[in-house]
Amino acid sequence: MALVLPSSVWIEPGARRRVADEAAALDTSRALVVADAFLTERGVTGEIVALLEEAEFAVAVFDEIEPDPTDAAIDEGRAALVRHEADVVVAVGGGSVLDAAKTIAVRGANPGPLRQYMGYGQLAGAGLPVIAIPTTAGTGSEATRVVVVTDIATDTKMMLLDDRLVPKVALVDVELSATMPRPLTAHVGVDTLTHGIEAYVSQKATPETDELARSCVALCGRHLEAAWRDGSDLEARAGMARAAYEGGAAFANSSVCLVHGMSRPLGAVFHVPHGLSNAVLLPAVTAFSLPGAPERYAEVARAFGVATDGDDTATAGQALLDALERLNAALEVPRLRDLRGVDRETFDAALPKMAADALDSGSPDRNPVVPTQEEIEELYRRAW
Numbered sequence: 001m002a003l004v005l006p007s008s009v010w011i012e013p014g015a016r017r018r019v020a021d022e023a024a025a026l027d028t029s030r031a032l033v034v035a036d037a038f039l040t041e042r043g044v045t046g047e048i049v050a051l052l053e054e055a056e057f058a059v060a061v062f063d064e065i066e067p068d069p070t071d072a073a074i075d076e077g078r079a080a081l082v083r084h085e086a087d088v089v090v091a092v093g094g095g096s097v098l099d100a101a102k103t104i105a106v107r108g109a110n111p112g113p114l115r116q117y118m119g120y121g122q123l124a125g126a127g128l129p130v131i132a133i134p135t136t137a138g139t140g141s142e143a144t145r146v147v148v149v150t151d152i153a154t155d156t157k158m159m160l161l162d163d164r165l166v167p168k169v170a171l172v173d174v175e176l177s178a179t180m181p182r183p184l185t186a187h188v189g190v191d192t193l194t195h196g197i198e199a200y201v202s203q204k205a206t207p208e209t210d211e212l213a214r215s216c217v218a219l220c221g222r223h224l225e226a227a228w229r230d231g232s233d234l235e236a237r238a239g240m241a242r243a244a245y246e247g248g249a250a251f252a253n254s255s256v257c258l259v260h261g262m263s264r265p266l267g268a269v270f271h272v273p274h275g276l277s278n279a280v281l282l283p284a285v286t287a288f289s290l291p292g293a294p295e296r297y298a299e300v301a302r303a304f305g306v307a308t309d310g311d312d313t314a315t316a317g318q319a320l321l322d323a324l325e326r327l328n329a330a331l332e333v334p335r336l337r338d339l340r341g342v343d344r345e346t347f348d349a350a351l352p353k354m355a356a357d358a359l360d361s362g363s364p365d366r367n368p369v370v371p372t373q374e375e376i377e378e379l380y381r382r383a384w
């Protein structure tokens with residue numbers, strides 16, 4: 001099986017400075033830079049614009065992307081793209097910005113309600129090329145054919161998977177992720193680890209995705225805590241930036257599983273950011289799923305560095321479960337009950353809808369143990 005990946009990938013300090021060369025190589029001349037207001041404030045958007053303008057690109061900026069992008073925000077971005085007559089989309093930001101930009105780029109060839117394109121391979125046409133410049137080492141969106149967009153009308157997260165959503169170019173620049181604050185480093189870091197684990201244990205895993213997934217998990221084992229402890233540790237930051245890309249590349253060609261299936265409804269209902277909603281679920285869901293693929297989880301434990309070849313499967317599996325609990329504690333990942341705005345009564349009332357939405361997404365079907373609706377509800381309760 002071939003891997004679907006960006007055709008040009010640079011993972012190195014300063015990679016963002018290749019943006020104009022890469023855009024020129026795509027034979028484009030009018031760029032829409034998609035970002036968020038925070039990055040514009042920090043001067044990151046301005047630097048990308050300047051790099052493009054120095055190379056004589058006509059540039060417009062759309063920086064109104066909020067976390068958890070909505071279908072309405074996508075349509076505003078699409079309007080900006082049309083006004084500027086852009087022929088390339090340059091996305092600079094975290095997973096929300098990258099997902100939004102990827103969707104904006106295909107919107108012209110796929111009009112009407114976004115909901116009709118939900119699921120696998122539903123897009124009717126290709127879009128403009130996207131150059132993805134991630135500023136968080138986490139979602140791996142720069143490497144994937146997946147976007148998640150919130151449907152305002154139903155308050156659900158729509159997932160679209162299509163080869164035409166893969167960015168043409170990924171510029172993974174550790175200098176951009178080096179300033180991430182600690183909680184964000186923790187949440188997107190555990191999200192990255194989750195990509196590696198889920199891609200590896202998924203029923204859709206292939207030898208090609210296994211290699212990327214194992215490398216992602218190994219990099220997380222080596223660098224995640226160090227990047228969190230000392231954000232200026234550039235070696236650790238670079239390790240996590242590479243892990244994020246590899247994790248994205250792995251799951252986009254294999255799949256994510258139950259953690260992500262349960263994470264999206266949690267995010268939609270409680271407005272918890274993607275990384276955090278995965279991080280809070282990972283230990284409990286891994287404990288539930290392990291009996292379905294004990295050998296695979298033992299391999300994950302070995303890649304993560306908490307078990308050796310000498311350990312038997314059961315020992316290695318238990319070591320992984322212990323390590324994930326310990327990791328969340330070390331990175332100060334909160335429990336669901338600790339989050340502001342989530343009270344137990346609302347949580348209990350939302351459980352049936354969240355579990356049903358999780359099942360509907362299809363991700364739980366790829367899990368080593370395919371759960372029932374009741375089991376999903378119970379897993380949410382365990383994460384409380």
Ligand SMILES: [Fe+2]
Pocket residue numbers: 139191192195260274278
């Ligand atoms: Fe994720």
